[in-house]
Amino acid sequence: MRWTRILTAFLVLVVLGAGTASAQTVLRIGLNDDPDALDPTISRAYVGRLVFAAFCDKLFDVTPDLKIVPQLATSYEWAAGGRAVVIKLRPGVKFHDGEPFNAEAVRFNIERHLSTPGSFRKSEIGEIKSVDIVNDLTVRFNLAEPLVPLIAALTDRSGMMISPKAARELGDKFGTRPVCAGPFKFVERVAQGKIVGERFADYWDKANIHFDRIEFVPITDSTARLANLRSGDLQMIERVSPTDLAQVRSDPKLKVVGVAELGYQMLPLNLNNGPRGKVLGADPRLRQAIDLAIDRETIIKTVFANEYIAGNQFVSPVSPYYNAKFPVKRRDVARARQLLREAGQPNLAFTLIVPPERDRQEAALVIQAMLAEAGITMTIQTQENVTMLSAGRKGDFEAYFTFWSGRPDPDGNIFTFTTCNGGQNDSKYCNHDVDAILTKARHEADPAERKRLYDQTTEIMLRDLPRLILWHRRVFTGHTIRLQGFTPHPDGIIRLKGLKLS
């Protein structure tokens, strides 16, 4: 009898244990598209950053109001007049393969970002000349020139830390099987299918992770993605289309939250990039006329259901670096016509290249009609996105319709687009005064002084208009109401800590 009771108790425990073990909590997130290689050094697709949030912690992170906070690093301190930064690291952190996270690992990662052929991080942290190991948990980055935006860069892929051991073993195949120090360990990837991670038992902040497994599912069609959310096959979807918002809001089982993005939608104008720069580069009044003829608010109301924010500067109106002295101008067709006459081109004509994407195509049509009222003939030329970007590089354009995803530091939203040798300056705008101001702003640690410098820049940009910044989107994330603890961030990245399903 006694043995029977012991056996029964044992069996009950086994059954309970098995039941508990098999009740895995899974979070499934629908992505707008399939990420590229999962290697922070060479990754460039925005959607990859959402996946990295699960696998790869960074040295620092940002709060919803863009304050820098510790993650794998606990603090930083500028030294040597801004030409060095000392970073203290979090103790007790391990990579997914059990290797310790320490100063040597940080040095390895930074050197990897700087030396790997095809690295897209080099332009973000290229000012780092060398990395010194002060002790096992302290590193010192030595810079060629002060670079205040460096810390903000370390809150993204440049600050993501991968296991040196795994990197050496996998070489350039690391992106197929990332090994980092994030809350989830990489399990498998089915290209265009799903990316799966399982909870990392030794995660340094495991108390705040409430899922056993995470699955990222790329579903490019927004209707299908929303249907998956509604059916419960997904618990979250990123970048909900504005035209789907009404449906989500009317569903009592769903919730959608939106936050102003860090980036902007824009029309780079060719000022001096080859012969086609003659059309709009001849006189800033031509560009000012185009700017005045566009009614941003009306476009946002009619095309985007009033969900976006009209913009004219390289940061959104909610940013502390927005220059409030220059708000978005009201449309003024009469003034636009006058500017064109003064510039000697009352019947200005140019071509705008637009990718075959619904939002931008619709907006372009409205812009076309608005410009026509000012006597400007804008021809819309539809080109596939890669072709358009290539044309931009080569100067084979007058204007094209693109966007920038945005960076937490204002430098990331303007420097490479506007400086004479900027890698993204397709307009080939070159103003040495602006170069000097923006370079000074990179070196300036005092936020008030930086604001003053960026205010100066904005004033010049709004006069010279190498780019027309049109609006800032809101990043909408949809989720089941059972999901709690979600706090949206302007970068659109879904942070997994604190998320739980009720």
Add this chain to the structure above:
Amino acid sequence: MTLPRYIARRLVVLVPTLFFVSVLIFALQQLLPGDAAVALAGEEHDPAAVAAIRQKYHLDRSVPVQYAIWIGRVLRGDLGESMRNKIPVSRLLAAKLPVTVELAACSMVIALLLGIPAGVLAAVKQGRPVAVAANVLALSGLSVPHFWLGIMLILFFAVHLGWLPASGYVSPWENLKGNLATIALPSFVLGTGVGGIMMRHTRGAMVETLGADYVRTARSKSVTERMVVLKHALRNALIPVITLGAIEFGRLLGGAVLTEQIFAIPGFGKMLVDGVFNRDYAVVQGVVLVSAGLYVLLNLAGDVLAFLVNPRLRGPA
């Protein structure tokens, strides 16, 4: 001609066919506007990084040299890697081929189950309401856009009823029930389209065979109508339908882009389209080569079946 000789002759033709396809797809990709390195860089415009990509993938070499490098690797069994996600193309193909084959096979089963009986019915009951209904169904299958039908099915079966998952794919080795649930709706979408084609051809072939002399003879010998239709007429009518079925199966193996997109099925079609948009040359080339090879082999299989079914194709005894 004997069957082994027939098969051997067809297999020999496979080699120049694949060579021609390789040259064609390589050349066509070069005609695509835009720079592959810029495509990979996206909004990250560091010129040094873009130049490094060009060098790594030989995009800075002339087109004939690029082709020679690529075909040399293919002949050694190396299809290269995806520039975008760094996964070897052979691994991508190995992962996606079973998915595409399963989707194509299930779609063909549905197409045959719908198309052949409907075609037979439409031929036997010409002019009757049931024949009209069969024709209408076939035309609907052909005319209704796949992406619309897919979305409607998702909204009804997944969102409204909750019977089936809205999208995704589960491998049969992982979970058979999950696999059947995820493959049901996309197979139905594709199957109705192909079923419409099968129905029309079955109907046409049946009408022709039902008017043949040997059918009239069978009827005059008091063979039951059921036997006349199923044993005498259908068997002969199936010969062109088998050939058509092989062609349609081959087409499905090339990937059903819209269906895969809507249902998030990680098959060939989506990979091919994404490869084109991303200028991921190695992926596109690999998919097209494998699809072409499969298509040729499937056509051969269809002809072999026809050869077996129709003694007249075997030549003089």
